[in-house]
Amino acid sequence: MPDKKVLIIGGGVAGLSAAIELAKLDVKVVLIEKEKTVGGYARQFTCKATDECVKCGACIVEGKIDEAVSHPNITICAGVCLTEIVQHDRFVISFIDRNNEKQACEVDAVVMATGFQPFDPINKPFGYKRFDDVITNLDLEKRLHQERAVKRPSDGSVPGKIAFIQCVGSRDSSLNHLWCSKVCCGSSLRMAKLIKSREESTEISFFYIDVQTFGKDFQYHYDLIRDQVRMIRAIPGDIFLTADRKLKLEYYLPAERKQIEELFDLVVLSVGITPNRNADPIAEKIGLKSTGSGFLDEQSMVSVPGVFTVGTARGPKSIAESVADAGRVALDVLNYFKAQHN
Ligand SMILES: Cc1cc2nc3c(=O)[nH]c(=O)nc-3n(C[C@H](O)[C@H](O)[C@H](O)COP(=O)(O)OP(=O)(O)OC[C@H]3O[C@@H](n4cnc5c(N)ncnc54)[C@H](O)[C@@H]3O)c2cc1C
Ligand code: SF4
Ligand code: SF4
Known part of the structure; x- marks a missing residue:
């Protein structure tokens, strides 16, 4: 035509x-x-x-x-x-x-x-923009592109423990964002795998509601990565900065009826897709x-x-x-x- x-x-x-x-x-x-x-x-x-x-x-x-x-x-x-x-x-x-x-x-x-617009987590209780070592998955994409080993923005050290927090701004009824963004589980797990391949000693914890394995062949890659990361079915409530500049995450494990506090060096917020x-x-x-x-x-x-x-x-x-x-x-x-x- x-x-x-x-x-x-x-x-x-x-x-x-x-x-x-x-x-x-x-x-x-x-x-x-x-x-x-x-x-x-x-x-x-x-x-x-x-x-x-x-x-x-x-x-x-x-x-x-x-x-x-x-x-x-x-x-x-x-x-x-x-x-x-x-x-x-x-x-x-x-x-x-x-x-x-x-x-x-x-x-x-x-x-x-x-x-789309990526979700802006500024108003979530995770300390984004308040604590240097809380970054988003999009920030992490850029860092992995620029540097071989991921470094803490605060002091340039290589983080020993990294936490990924999934579903930030998605599947959230308080925001009326009821949708799953579909891409952030796959993207974050692939980045976790890349970090592990570059720095094997890094301990990675993955806080999730459930893992969406959309996409061609993703189940295969998921099976490879899930043995290398700690999969924790919980979403932390708050993050605090400790005196020695670690990030303290509080989360509840329903199966064990236990409230946990754990320290991390870097926290990655998996923000998703919004209109x-x-x-x-x-x-x-x-x-x-x-x-x-x-x-x-x-x-x-x-x-x-x-x-x-x-x-x-x-x-x-x-x-x-x-x-x-x-x-x-x-x-x-x-x-x-x-x-x-x-
Ligand atoms: C954190 C995150 C990680 C992701 N990781 C992956 C991944 O690993 N693999 C994967 O397959 N997908 C991933 N995605 C999804 C991927 O980003 C999208 O599928 C893809 O970018 C969609 O392309 P699009 O053209 O629809 O939108 P966009 O990429 O948003 O492009 C829209 C374009 O329109 C332009 N535009 C907007 N308004 C106007 C206007 N008024 N006038 C003119 N131009 C305008 C914008 O500047 C932009 O260039 C990820 C998404 C997020 C948020
Ligand atoms: S893809 Fe994963 S992290 Fe993203 S909204 Fe869906 S369940 Fe949550
Ligand atoms: S699809 Fe494969 S080759 Fe292409 S950017 Fe992703 S990992 Fe690299």
Whole structure:
């Protein structure tokens, strides 16, 4: 359909993959990205391979970037700010480009690929931003990328004992975040395995509600790692800093009816996927109304003809699932064009 043009808002792995799928169907695509580079969160992740690939999916995104950048049907505009989007016969889009110049274009359909926001644990009782040695899983990704052995941010020493706390900001009724983020168990356990492979003496404890083993081959990797970490089915309540700058975790073991206090050198909060609230003004401009969790899932939205959503904008997904979702949305867009034609 060479006479059709689609706007994709967001150049993460979902937006890039949707652009590629549509371009292959001979549809023209304009992809706009607010950051200076495309790739989204997936581009920040480190390769977690040890002696073998652990199928974390992080390397998928570079291939998608190369494919999208070189496809003649795709125009990528990065570092832009969308200012207006109005629906007449077609959608009229206005944006400010990276040279601060106003641009406009008309398209036949819009795909929201605006992604997610990681949960901000600042208001949780875990001391994030109060204690230097409490970090998030995203902070840990960056550290593992930059340095071979993980170090304590406070004094640069190699931690002897690390605690991972799972489900921070997910499956939390006090926040009305009832969903499982699906990716943080796999991501944290893979990082634990990587830490152990680099520094075998590090003792790792994994505090969890239950372990989600979504994803291709993850059960195999989970079976390998769970013998190397202490799996503790409990979520600590509070964290305190001791006089010798250790982190004291308090947790309750229901099976043993025991309240435990234990010292750690580094605590990693596994924050998950929450709706990208920054996309709400755009959704509002095109008449999309969220009726549920805040994710832009068509099933829980007042939907608009010609407007589609893809990737984690719709709800928690891994990189591989976001890529698969792009195939689905490309077909939905194509069917919409065909129905208009008839
Ligand atoms: C802690 C953590 C660890 C994870 N680990 C893994 C893992 O190991 N393996 C795995 O498969 N998945 C993992 N994930 C999930 C993975 O990050 C997502 O599957 C993937 O990033 C989804 O891509 P996306 O394009 O939907 O969203 P994003 O990566 O959020 O991309 C969205 C893009 O849209 C852009 N955008 C947003 N709003 C606008 C706007 N208004 N205008 C223009 N552009 C806009 C953003 O700048 C961004 O580039 C993890 C997630 C978290 C939180
Ligand atoms: S899937 Fe992950 S672990 Fe495997 S090679 Fe790619 S980035 Fe590395
Ligand atoms: S994937 Fe694991 S850590 Fe993340 S929300 Fe689900 S159960 Fe909790």
